[in-house]
Each structure stands twice: as structure tokens, then as C-alpha cells.
Amino acid sequence: DDLNGRDKKSNQFAEQKAWEDQQIGKATLKFGSKNKRRKCDEEYDFVFEDQIEFVKASVLLEGDQMIANGNVDVGKVQPSHQLDKLREERKTLPIYAFRERLLQDVEKNQVLIIVGETGSGKTTQIPQYLHEAGYTKGGKKIGCTQPRRIAAMSVAARVSQEMGVKLGHAVGYSIRFEDCTSEKTVLKYMTDGMLLREFLVEPDLASYSVVMVDEAHERTLSTDVLLGLLKDIARYRPDLKLIISSATLDAEKFSDFFDSAKILRIPGRRYPVDIHYMEAPQADYLDAAIVAALQIHVTQPPGDILVFLTGQEEIETAEEIFKHRTRGLGTKISELIICPIYANLPTELQAKIFEPTPEGARKVVLATNIAETSLTIDGIKYVIDPGFSKMKSYNPRSGMESLQVTPISKASSMQRAGRAGRTGHGKCFRLYTSYNYDSDLDDTTVPEVQRTNLANVVLTLKSLGIHDLVNFEFMDPPPCEALLKALELLFALGALNKVGELTKVGRRMAEFPVDPMLSKMIVASDKYKCSDEVISIAAMLSTGSSIFYRPKDKQVHADTARLRFHSGNVGDHIALLKVYNEWKEANYSTQWCYENYIQVRSMKRARDIRDQLERLLERVEIKLSSSNDLEAIKKAVTSGFFPHCARLQKNGSYRTIKHPHTAHIHPSSGIMALEHHVLPRCVLYHELVLTTKEYMRQVTEIKPEWLVEIAPHYYQLNGVVDEDYSTSKKMPRGKGRASTSKQIPNLVDYSICV
Numbered sequence: 001d002d003l004n005g006r007d008k009k010s011n012q013f014a015e016q017k018a019w020e021d022q023q024i025g026k027a028t029l030k031f032g033s034k035n036k037r038r039k040c041d042e043e044y045d046f047v048f049e050d051q052i053e054f055v056k057a058s059v060l061l062e063g064d065q066m067i068a069n070g071n072v073d074v075g076k077v078q079p080s081h082q083l084d085k086l087r088e089e090r091k092t093l094p095i096y097a098f099r100e101r102l103l104q105d106v107e108k109n110q111v112l113i114i115v116g117e118t119g120s121g122k123t124t125q126i127p128q129y130l131h132e133a134g135y136t137k138g139g140k141k142i143g144c145t146q147p148r149r150i151a152a153m154s155v156a157a158r159v160s161q162e163m164g165v166k167l168g169h170a171v172g173y174s175i176r177f178e179d180c181t182s183e184k185t186v187l188k189y190m191t192d193g194m195l196l197r198e199f200l201v202e203p204d205l206a207s208y209s210v211v212m213v214d215e216a217h218e219r220t221l222s223t224d225v226l227l228g229l230l231k232d233i234a235r236y237r238p239d240l241k242l243i244i245s246s247a248t249l250d251a252e253k254f255s256d257f258f259d260s261a262k263i264l265r266i267p268g269r270r271y272p273v274d275i276h277y278m279e280a281p282q283a284d285y286l287d288a289a290i291v292a293a294l295q296i297h298v299t300q301p302p303g304d305i306l307v308f309l310t311g312q313e314e315i316e317t318a319e320e321i322f323k324h325r326t327r328g329l330g331t332k333i334s335e336l337i338i339c340p341i342y343a344n345l346p347t348e349l350q351a352k353i354f355e356p357t358p359e360g361a362r363k364v365v366l367a368t369n370i371a372e373t374s375l376t377i378d379g380i381k382y383v384i385d386p387g388f389s390k391m392k393s394y395n396p397r398s399g400m401e402s403l404q405v406t407p408i409s410k411a412s413s414m415q416r417a418g419r420a421g422r423t424g425h426g427k428c429f430r431l432y433t434s435y436n437y438d439s440d441l442d443d444t445t446v447p448e449v450q451r452t453n454l455a456n457v458v459l460t461l462k463s464l465g466i467h468d469l470v471n472f473e474f475m476d477p478p479p480c481e482a483l484l485k486a487l488e489l490l491f492a493l494g495a496l497n498k499v500g501e502l503t504k505v506g507r508r509m510a511e512f513p514v515d516p517m518l519s520k521m522i523v524a525s526d527k528y529k530c531s532d533e534v535i536s537i538a539a540m541l542s543t544g545s546s547i548f549y550r551p552k553d554k555q556v557h558a559d560t561a562r563l564r565f566h567s568g569n570v571g572d573h574i575a576l577l578k579v580y581n582e583w584k585e586a587n588y589s590t591q592w593c594y595e596n597y598i599q600v601r602s603m604k605r606a607r608d609i610r611d612q613l614e615r616l617l618e619r620v621e622i623k624l625s626s627s628n629d630l631e632a633i634k635k636a637v638t639s640g641f642f643p644h645c646a647r648l649q650k651n652g653s654y655r656t657i658k659h660p661h662t663a664h665i666h667p668s669s670g671i672m673a674l675e676h677h678v679l680p681r682c683v684l685y686h687e688l689v690l691t692t693k694e695y696m697r698q699v700t701e702i703k704p705e706w707l708v709e710i711a712p713h714y715y716q717l718n719g720v721v722d723e724d725y726s727t728s729k730k731m732p733r734g735k736g737r738a739s740t741s742k743q744i745p746n747l748v749d750y751s752i753c754v
């Protein structure tokens with residue numbers, strides 16, 4: 001087998017040659033000299049019909065003189081067991097040479113900004129150094145926040161290995177709905193959102209000696225709020241040390257925010273990365289990414305491939321296509337190991353991406369932008385960057401939030417390319433043109449605080465007693481409109497009173513680590529005596545992954561199985577409840593899930609979430625009560641989700657009631673699955689998603705009267721005609737028609753008391 005058998009030397013030679021070829025002008029993915037290249041073509045053309053041609057444009061990173069600097073020679077230590085090996089590995093990380101300086105800087109400064117290339121050892125090493133230096137004496141903890149769950153988990157696992165302790169003991173992690181820490185935990189990795197919630201129980205974070213806000217450049221909403229809160233408590237906790245770490249060069253901005261805090265730069269170990277662009281834009285980036293990966297596989301020297309995709313579904317599709325295209329090729333190509341990685345990937349599968357690639361094989365990591373800076377995967381030599389990621393966007397005027405596939409920023413694309421140059425000279429293939437890069441990509445990503453619904457954060461801040469939101473110190477303040485929108489929603493939900501103070505309902509809502517509409521639904525279930533059912537629904541809605549399993553080759557069976565839960569046209573919320581209850585009756589059986597085309601993993605997660613919600617119910621003194629009355633359950637759901645209601649239009653589409661907007665019932669809804677389905681007149685939805693159209697997901701029919709009964713301050717029966725509602729005049733004004741009320745408190749007055 002030519003590709004496998006090739007020895008290293010000729011690889012290096014050929015690589016060099018190809019690189020020189022590329023310097024001359026047009027580069028293709030063909031590997032080796034011209035003759036060899038032709039041979040490759042003949043041999044491997046069958047792998048794919050289309051070939052992609054790239055144009056090499058630039059060298060991203062010049063060979064870095066720091067390579068030697070960061071390298072610590074560990075000599076010829078022959079470790080006797082795993083722990084020694086890990087100990088030696090730690091010493092080879094670029095940050096190791098800076099250990100003493102770092103400790104000195106932390107001692108002398110209350111706030112320290114650390115900048116270092118991904119993989120230099122910031123996340124895994126800094127907390128350990130501080131622990132070794134005595135910062136955990138007297139039972140104090142070192143906290144390290146991560147924007148992503150999966151990073152918090154995998155890094156904690158790695159650090160516990162390095163320290164030779166069991167995960168959850170001295171080293172632990174805490175993510176929403178999962179606490180893997182104990183009394184003994186001194187190094188605590190957690191999501192930024194979890195530390196934010198810790199402020200609610202410990203407003204001065206007294207149990208922490210150091211807080212490290214890691215991946216601060218990601219600028220997630222929770223990170224931004226944390227930065228403001230930490231800056232505030234640092235004033236009256238001089239013993240608390242803050243470390244802000246970032247993988248990019250925007251350190252000055254963080255430094256300015258923390259009153260010219262000291263910056264420590266850890267030089268990375270970087271090798272040059274060649275950037276290749278497409279000659280022409282691609283219509284289908286997923287297909288192009290797969291073709292490019294296969295081309296690399298059959299034509300390029302060893303080295304793993306990292307492909308950036310936008311989400312779980314896309315990654316799963318790509319995985320299938322890869323398998324399909326390489327099927328039957330047998331030994332004609334060397335082994336290709338496909339490793340998906342995305343936020344909801346089950347823990348047991350996560351380890352796979354960190355396992356070394358076996359000799360002769362090649363790994364293709366299919367990742368979301370989680371692999372941009374959060375996770376370091378060793379051995380990556382080729383990066384394929386389609387130029388997109390899924391981004392949240394929010395329209396404060398309509399209150400509409402959506403996840404959309406959006407072009408990434410230049411800063412992101414640089415980070416992505418950088419992933420190819422960690423262990424040697426790498427290549428990055430951008431599936432867009434250099435013109436696209438220059439003219440279409442923004443320089444940096446807009447911080448989340450400026451493009452998201454703020455209701456959750458506002459509720460948290462209010463619970464922390466921070467009343468003056470306008471003057472809260474944000475690095476980049478959110479749009480005023482979005483703040484007002486959040487206040488308006490919280491008022492409508494009854495979490496705030498007219499002067500913007502937290503109510504008893506709001507206080508209870510804040511205990512639940514879910515969005516305000518969901519927590520309101522839970523709190524309201526008390527009134528309808530169905531908290532048992534409502535927390536099951538809430539848990540099922542919070543798994544973050546789909547409940548129903550619909551394999552391509554068994555769609556008919558899967559659909560039939562699903563329809564059973566929808567009998568009686570009960571709506572998606574009740575269907576989810578039925579699934580949960582039946583699974584529970586079947587003793588949480590895995591077999592039951594297989595038989596009913598239900599995703600076992602989602603169900604297990606739902607069960608964990610439900611357990612937690614049940615404990616929280618107790619904390620806010622809501623009794624667990626069960627009811628068979630579907631109408632009562634739906635009313636409890638409506639109590640939280642009344643702002644998410646839509647009415648049927650003559651043309652079969654829906655129009656949201658509050659802020660008129662056209663939407664459709666998502667094809668995956670049970671309502672659409674029923675034969676001879678009749679579109680309900682008035683529906684409530686869990687969320688809107690924008691794909692080809694604006695779709696409502698998780699939909700349940702409600703009676704319009706409920707809106708007036710449950711939210712009279714928000715909707716009025718046959719009330720004033722809302723000019724906003726352009727089609728209202730054409731709608732039949734029958735009994736039970738709800739229209740938006742104008743009796744929402746005057747926002748101008750309201751904003752004064754913010």
C-alpha cells in the first residue's frame with residue numbers, strides 16, 4: 001500500500017516538493033511530484049467524482065522562533081508507569097517554562113491577564129501550578145470557568161489523570177444538571193454559567209482563593225456577566241486572585257477593563273500553516289468539506305484532519321456520507337477513523353478524539369467550533385474550514401431569537417487555521433475564496449451579550465440584588481432595547497413588579513437553572529396541581545438533543561412508533577410527557593427505548609434533569625403533585641409560554657400574536673404527523689428555529705381564552721385593536737379571539753426605575 005508504506009523521509013521530501021509547487025502558483029491537493037501525482041489520480045479517482053481545486057494564498061504563521069523556547073528538553077527519562085509519563089508530558093508544554101513567572105505575577109497582582117496559543121497548557125496547568133503553590137490551603141478552591149460543558153468535563157478528566165486522583169475528588173467539574181465534585185474538591189472546572197449561579201448562594205465567592213475565567217475571548221454572555229461581577233467583588237476581597245485567560249490577542253481590552261491589569265504572554269509553539277482558498281465559491285460546503293477530506297486522505301502525507309462543521313446534525317450527516325463513500329474500498333485506501341465531537345456527544349464517546357491515531361490510519365475529527373480553542377486535539381495537520389458556525393441571533397424588537405448558520409469572523413478563521421500548526425507544518429483549506437475572506441467576514445465575532453435574549457441574565461442579576469442594570473459594568477454593554485425587552489418579559493411573567501423589583505414568583509423562578517419561561521411554567525404548576533408532570537415536560541424540553549430516533553432506513557417504523565404518543569392529538573408537550581411516563585413505567589428500560597424508536601441517551605439525561613428539578617421544587621417549597629387533567633397541564637405550560645403563541649392564518653401559515661411574525665409548524669411536530677391533520681387555530685410553541693423558513697418547534701394547541709385568563713395583562717379578549725397586528729381586521733372576531741393588550745406598563749416610565 002503505497003500511502004501507508006511510504007517511509008517518513010520520502011514523505012517529508014514529497015511534502016516539501018508539493019509545498020514548493022504551491023509556492024509557484026496554483027496549488028491542488030495533489031500530493032507529490034507531477035509523476036506521482038498522475039499516479040495518484042489514476043489510483044484514487046474512484047473515491048470521488050468531483051475534485052476541488054484550491055489556490056494557495058498565504059502562509060499564516062511564519063516559523064516561530066519560540067519553538068525552541070517553549071520546548072523543555074526532558075532528556076531520556078523512561079517513565080515506569082503512566083503517571084510518570086504524564087508528569088513528563090506536562091513539562092514539555094510551553095507554559096512550563098513560565099511556571100515561576102506566572103506564580104510570581106499572581107502573587108504580586110490581584111488580576112492577571114494570560115494570553116497563550118491554544119494547547120500551550122493554560123487550562124490544564126495553571127490551576128495545578130496554583131494548587132502546588134499552596135493556593136488551596138485551608139480548604140479554599142481554585143475555580144476555572146469554561147464556556148462549554150464538554151471542555152469543562154474533558155479538561156477536569158485530564159487534570160485528574162495528571163494528578164493521579166479520581167475525578168470528582170480533588171479535581172471535579174460542575175456543569176448544568178451535573179455536579180461531579182465533592183467536599184474534597186479543590187480544583188473545580190465549571191461552565192461560566194455555573195459560576196454565575198454560585199454567586200446566588202455565595203455572593204462573595206468566599207470559598208475560592210482563585211478564579212480563572214478561561215477562554216475569555218469567547219465572550220459568552222455568562223463570561224461577560226462574570227467579568228463584571230468579579231471586578232466588583234475583587235474590590236472588597238483583596239485576597240481573591242483573578243486570572244483572565246484568552247487564546248487571542250485582544251488582551252489589552254481585558255486589561256483595560258480591569259484597570260490596566262498586567263498581561264502575561266505565553267509564546268506558543270507554532271509552525272507555519274499554509275492557507276488555501278477555493279477558486280470559486282461552493283454551493284454545498286458540507287459536500288465540499290467531505291470531498292476535500294477524502295482528497296487529503298488519499299493524496300497527502302500522514303497527519304489528522306480537523307473539519308469544522310456547524311452542529312450535531314451536520315456532523316452526523318457527514319459521518320454517514322464518509323462511511324458511504326469509503327464503503328467497499330477496503331484496503332484500497334488506508335483506514336479513516338471518523339471522530340465526531342459536539343456539545344451533546346455522550347461522555348463515553350468523547351475520549352475517542354484524544355486517543356492517538358494508530359499507525360497507518362488517519363483520523364478525521366468532525367467538530368463544531370468547540371475545537372477552535374476550547375479543546376486541543378494533538379496530531380492535527382490539516383484543517384478544513386467551511387467558514388460557518390451556528391450563531392445565536394436576537395431581534396430585540398420582536399423578541400425573536402434564533403440559531404442561524406452564519407459566516408465566521410476573520411479572528412475565528414485564524415484560530416481554526418492555527419489548529420493545523422501545533423505539531424508541525426500544517427495546511428488549512430478554506431472552502432471559500434480569498435475575496436470572501438477579505439470582504440465578507442467581519443474582523444471579530446460580536447459578543448453574545450449583544451445578540452441574545454437577556455431575560456435569564458437579568459433575572460439572575462436582579463436576584464443578586466443588582467438593581468441598576470444600566471450602570472452594570474459590562475465590557476461591551478448590551479443594546480438598551482434588549483435590556484428593556486428582558487425587563488418587559490420578566491414583568492409579564494410576574495418575576496418583577498412594576499418598579500422592576502424581584503417578586504416572590506421571580507425569586508422562586510431564579511432557583512431553577514433554566515430560562516425564565518420554563519421556570520415560570522414550573523412555578524405555575526403549583527397552582528394547577530401538576531408539578532410532577534410539568535417537571536417531566538421541562539426536563540424533556542431541556543435535554544438539548546432529540547428524543548425521537550428516526551434512522552434513514554426505518555423512517556416508516558419510527559414514524560408509526562412516534563404517532564402512538566400523539567394519539568388524541570394531544571400536542572407535542574403532552575406527547576413528551578407520555579414518552580417519559582411510559583419509559584418510567586417500563587422501569588427506565590433501554591429495550592423499551594429501542595422498541596419505541598426513542599433515544600436512550602436523551603431519556604437518561606431527561607431523567608437526571610428531572611431529578612434535579614424535583615429537588616429544586618422542594619427548595620422553593622412547591623409540593624410534588626400529580627394530575628391527569630391534560631387541560632390543567634397545558635394551562636401550566638401556557639403560564640410560562642404565553643408570549644410564544646401564534647394564530648392560524650387563512651393561508652395555512654401562523655402569525656405570532658404578540659409581535660406579528662409569520663411562522664410554520666415544524667415538520668417534526670406530532671401535529672403534522674397525524675393523517676388528515678387539521679391545523680389548530682391557536683398554538684403555543686417552545687421555540688422558533690430558522691431553517692428554510694421560520695419554524696415553531698414543540699407545538700401544542702391551546703384555547704385562546706386561556707391567554708386572557710392566564711395573562712390578562714398581556715392579552716385582552718376582543719380588546720383594543722393593536723395596530724401592530726396588521727391582519728387583525730381580516731380575522732373573524734368570534735368569541736375567544738385574543739388580541740394583544742396595550743396595557744403593558746409604559747416602557748419609558750418603566751425604564752426610569754431600571
Ligand code: CDP
Pocket residue numbers: 093116117118119120121122123124125154155158354373376377378
Ligand atoms: O488551555 P490550553 O489551550 O492552553 O491548553 P490545555 O488545554 O491545557 O492543553 C495542554 C495539553 O493537554 C494539550 O497538549 C493536550 O494534548 C492535553 N490535553 C489532553 O490530552 N486531553 C484533554 N482533555 C485536554 C488537554
Ligand code: MG
Pocket residue numbers: 119122123124214373374
Ligand atoms: Mg484551554
